Amino acid sequence: MPEPAVLAIDGASIAYDAQPVLTGVTGRVGAGEIVALIGPNGAGKSTLIKAVLGLVPVTTGTIAVLGRSPAAARRDVGYVPQADTLDAQFPVSVTQVVLMGRYRRIGWLRRPARADRAIAADALRRVGLADRARATFGTLSGGQRQRVLLARAIAAQPRLLLLDEPFSGVDVVSQEALVRVLSQLRQHGTAVLISTHDLALARHVSDHACLLNRQMYGFGPTAATLTPDGLRATYGSRTLDRHGDDIVAAHR
Numbered sequence: 723m724p725e726p727a728v729l730a731i732d733g734a735s736i737a738y739d740a741q742p743v744l745t746g747v748t749g750r751v752g753a754g755e756i757v758a759l760i761g762p763n764g765a766g767k768s769t770l771i772k773a774v775l776g777l778v779p780v781t782t783g784t785i786a787v788l789g790r791s792p793a794a795a796r797r798d799v800g801y802v803p804q805a806d807t808l809d810a811q812f813p814v815s816v817t818q819v820v821l822m823g824r825y826r827r828i829g830w831l832r833r834p835a836r837a838d839r840a841i842a843a844d845a846l847r848r849v850g851l852a853d854r855a856r857a858t859f860g861t862l863s864g865g866q867r868q869r870v871l872l873a874r875a876i877a878a879q880p881r882l883l884l885l886d887e888p889f890s891g892v893d894v895v896s897q898e899a900l901v902r903v904l905s906q907l908r909q910h911g912t913a914v915l916i917s918t919h920d921l922a923l924a925r926h927v928s929d930h931a932c933l934l935n936r937q938m939y940g941f942g943p944t945a946a947t948l949t950p951d952g953l954r955a956t957y958g959s960r961t962l963d964r965h966g967d968d969i970v971a972a973h974r
């Protein structure tokens with residue numbers, strides 16, 4: 723018997739109101755696989771991530787996480803939001819933010835046990851911020867805050883991790899930390915869905931790519947999907963930067 727997919731999307735349309743913003747999405751993400759969502763601004767990448775979280779309705783077709791509805795599977799799904807949606811005013815320490823990742827497992831009314839603190843400390847170490855554990859979250863740089871939120875997500879030990887443009891606006895150190903964490907997650911069998919505008923990073927880290935622009939233009943092994951033809955179809959008349967036969971960057 724083949725392993726059931728961690729995430730299974732079949733002919734899904736997703737809508738905030740009457741008119742769907744995304745249609746015809748079909749694809750599978752298995753344990754330990756990393757899938758990149760690629761498409762221009764407004765393509766529907768964040769919307770798809772929110773639908774997998776059960777926050778935006780699927781109007782036709784289905785989205786199943788571990789064979790359950792997105793809302794029922796929420797406990798097994800981690801989420802790192804876009805950097806610019808973070809609240810830097812949080813008057814809490816870095817460790818407290820990471821421990822929030824444990825509450826869905828231990829319950830909001832219980833105090834974290836020693837094991838939870840060890841898991842949080844390990845998550846901070848994995849993103850390279852062990853030395854900032856006592857710092858106030860708001861005093862960190864944008865890239866460091868993004869890494870703290872990544873630590874919070876991995877401390878929850880999700881089976882599926884959703885990352886919304888984690889590479890945008892972060893420094894090289896943060897990018898390297900993220901690439902390192904992604905490779906560890908793959909080894910642990912965590913499935914990852916990652917939206918990004920960065921084609922080079924997508925090619926570097928992902929096994930599969932999903933091309934989106936209000937509809938799906940392709941889903942498959944990264945090299946076979948991020949082709950000049952596939953990217954041209956997805957981005958339309960927008961400029962694509964070429965290097966030899968390759969398209970290296972797509973403008974938003």
Ligand SMILES: Nc1ncnc2c1ncn2[C@@H]1O[C@H](COP(=O)(O)OP(=O)(O)OP(=O)(O)O)[C@@H](O)[C@H]1O
Nearest residue numbers: 738739743761762763764765766767768769770917
């Ligand atoms: N809460 C909302 N209510 C109604 N429409 C929305 C809402 N959020 C987003 N949209 C619309 O859905 C479409 C897709 O937006 P989405 O944020 O998913 O795109 P994206 O691919 O993530 O873009 P970006 O790369 O700019 O983050 C856009 O037209 C947007 O205006």
